[in-house]
Amino acid sequence: MKPSGIAEHAVQALNARERQRFVESNPQSAALAERASQSLFGGVPMHWMSDWSTPLPLFVARAQGARFFDVDGHEYVDFCLGDTGSMFGHSPAPIVAALREQAGHGLTTMLPGEDAVVCGELLAERFGLPFWQVATTATDANRFVLRWARAITGRKVILVFDGCYHGTVDETMVRYRDGYTVHRPGLIGQARNLTQHTRVVPFNDPAALEQALARGDVAAVLCEPALTNIGMVLPEPGFLDRLRELTRQYGSLLIVDETHTISTGPGGCTRAWHLKPDFVTLGKPVAGGVPCSVYGCTAEMAQAMQLVRAHSREMAEGHGHSGMGTTLSANALAMHCMRANLEQVMTESAYAHMLGLAAHLAQGLRRIIQKHELPWSVTELGARCEFQFRASPPKTGAEAEAAFHDSLQQTLHLYLINRGILITPFHNMTLCCPDTTEADVDRLLATLDEVLGELLAIPGAREG
Template identity: 85%
Template structure:
């Protein structure tokens, strides 16, 4: 029995109907999928693009604002927004303009321009951390900060929360099972034992965190202020303040990954909740959809980083290699776009609109859940919200995972796609951008209402 309260047989009936509907209305996507099989591994340029609810990938032709069009000419309202990569909408006008401006002025030079200085100043102002570095992806930013943390503390262990998401950083590819840190299921090509230098504990569990920090060997705690990838999990009151106090007490650093939680406001949860981290990392939307990421640090960390560099040079009898940075990091194109994004797109006014629409959506979801008498709940975090197949919002990754009903989620997502609405795959998360309209929110709610009514009308749909 699923906590969703929906019987599997009913889910399969609905899903099969929707699979047939998709095939009938998307002949060009089907043809491209067949063609792609012969040149792209798995038929897609990145393997997870085939993990959506559709029978074959939905091929996109163009996107603008809160909408995109597929190759069959269908228009969609997009509440996925590249899973945060396009959090401020697809191709915002200032970003499109910045791309045109920089196109003829050099794309990458390995040297800084004025844009870099302005970006550093704007980031410091937003997050309250004075010094910044630029990378290409959030994975890069997290990986580089972990190197700094180990160099500064002289420790090797990294602590993460069970069910966390920090890109593809090795240290985060662990879970908690029966109180022990184990490898995350599904890892491919894993050569070394990650549990030697990674430790995972449940989110919102202060006792487990304190015990994991007690040996004094943890270089840093790497965490999202709220979990966003195992199903959304919010911190309980006082939890993050206690994390900060505990890490300081044992000499471990605190790294806050705002890549998803930047949906909360212009300075993320770091500024909104006064988290006082040693480092902050941020990727995906920071340059308006152009690949770019950043990490910031306190003045104390900047001084410690300088000492670590000096020590490494002395030990290696020369400049050596830090193990950080790629040639395209902080390229001129990305920096110009990030400056435009910070100055003109990622504004307080944009957030005010986004948060209002997300609140409207969350309220509507709660009304729908009540109307259909379902044991589900809704979690909100700024511009994003999620409906989850459990009666009360989960408190940790294990509870969020226990509420999964993958086939039900896939069937509902496919129903929405077939009617021109996209939400984030892999769970039921939505994101509102500056271009999201009240009518878009109402359309999503009406469509989900229709899906639930049709599902619950199937005989035996409700589990006893």
């Protein structure tokens, strides 16, 4: 039996039943899946969209607030919310209004407007970093900041934590194995050796961190304040303070990626935990679901960046290319939506609602785990929480990964989907938005209680 406390034969029995129920209940999705297979690789517009727990893709018709509707007319309470892209709900009214307002006034011009100025001011106020730039995705923001860090420090090596998530930045596609940095399993089409200029260490391991930084060749540490994609892993007390001390001691810059950890509050962990990074990056939800990302820096970094630019122009006789920026970055539509999101959606009151419901959900999850006598735990991070198949919350990415039980997770997710509830795929994370209600949370808890009761009622489900 896996450490989850539930025998595999019980998981497989329930999964077979739920797969059949899904197919029978979703004929329109099945028809679209068949049609899509003729023109879309894997039958989906992004290949990972076929990796959900469903036996065929679930096609969405529309979404609003904390709910979406599929093409077969089923309604779902959404605790995934685009894996944070719609953290403040689907199509918030101010974002809808901003889209309409800007639609007739130009979508992209390669020139700034007043919205950009207001967004910079609001971001500086929230995060405490005075200068900002805009990109299109968090991946872009992280890539650009890594270029700045290397140029400023004159160093090439980037350090990340095992199990990190920073979009699809090449340098972060590595793992820690037996003391060595290796390529992430499953990486497709990788031409160069990432381990030459990337070093990875376990999260919450200050000794390993110092050993990696002491070589004096690390340009920057790129980190999430808490791991969020390998299963949530919170920092141990004092670890982030030690991280800041060590980066300063060894001349490395500190980049904090708040793309997922913005769930803690309007200024993310940077503000809530009084972090002092050199750079902050943020993507996904910053424009209310419209593609946009930002990165901010200290005054010291801004001055260093100016010197780098001046030198670059001199070397290129004024016509160089920085390797940063895409044509659609900071487009007028995204800037108008980001301003509306920062001013009207991403508010203190919205977070108060979200955090309260997430705490209620986490408390309920712990009650259910205790009721069914399962060796599981719950991790909280602001508006999100996660139940994990281990007796205590993990302290490293490796511990979180070791607790994975793919078949059980997929079966639980499919059961929830068949009853109109969606949580984040690939692990058991939930997110509450301003439109989530206490009744929605209680419905998720009741349904999870129900599926665990059914699983454990299967003969031999608790047998070793």
